[in-house]
Amino acid sequence: MSHNGLPPPSPACLWRPYSSNPNRKGGTLIVADVGDRETHERRRCDPDGYRPVTCPACAHGKLHVHDYPERKVLLLVLVRYLCPACGATWRMLPLFAAPMLWRSWAVVEAETLGPRPPPAAPRVPERTACRWRARLRTAAVLLLGVLREHGDATIAAVAAAVGEVGTRLQLVVAHAAAVGVQIAQRLARLAALVHGLVPGVRLM
Numbered sequence: 001m002s003h004n005g006l007p008p009p010s011p012a013c014l015w016r017p018y019s020s021n022p023n024r025k026g027g028t029l030i031v032a033d034v035g036d037r038e039t040h041e042r043r044r045c046d047p048d049g050y051r052p053v054t055c056p057a058c059a060h061g062k063l064h065v066h067d068y069p070e071r072k073v074l075l076l077v078l079v080r081y082l083c084p085a086c087g088a089t090w091r092m093l094p095l096f097a098a099p100m101l102w103r104s105w106a107v108v109e110a111e112t113l114g115p116r117p118p119p120a121a122p123r124v125p126e127r128t129a130c131r132w133r134a135r136l137r138t139a140a141v142l143l144l145g146v147l148r149e150h151g152d153a154t155i156a157a158v159a160a161a162v163g164e165v166g167t168r169l170q171l172v173v174a175h176a177a178a179v180g181v182q183i184a185q186r187l188a189r190l191a192a193l194v195h196g197l198v199p200g201v202r203l204m
């Protein structure tokens with residue numbers, strides 16, 4: 001909490017809705033039912049495995065596999081689709097990969113919400129973990145607006161319960177309790193929800 005009793009504002013990098021850039025062609029689609037690497041590999045190796053039914057930008061119905069970009073830190077190969085009608089490319093991201101944090105959400109969650117990883121597990125540098133925790137202590141107010149405006153009744157009730165002075169961490173906990181999210185998916189599920197409602201908006 002800062003001196004005025006409010007949580008610190010969230011960093012600007014977490015608020016870049018796709019709609020703020022009219023020249024944007026495509027983006028990332030988080031695929032909520034791909035929760036583990038095995039499912040990801042199976043879907044990635046099938047050209048239809050991740051194919052969106054329609055282009056989210058123009059609703060064209062036949063997207064082509066464009067390329068297979070690599071994410072070196074997570075050692076993941078992703079799939080990108082191209083819309084031949086509008087030229088948008090869509091990068092398909094499995095639920096477990098944390099966009100921009102270069103880790104799996106399970107690792108981020110263990111370092112921030114716990115339970116802490118066993119001592120033998122590869123550890124995240126403490127400076128990185130501190131940055132993640134600091135982000136979760138920032139104000140949830142922008143996310144609350146997204147949930148109230150675009151979410152269903154359950155989600156809107158979660159936003160109302162957290163209240164205007166709540167933190168992102170409080171929102172994560174309230175959302176997980178309200179919709180019954182399992183451990184290790186608490187950050188992933190809320191991040192995917194927010195990005196699905198307003199693409200480009202990040203939890204952390």
Ligand SMILES: [Zn+2]
Binds near residue numbers: 055056058059083084
């Ligand atoms: Zn399109």
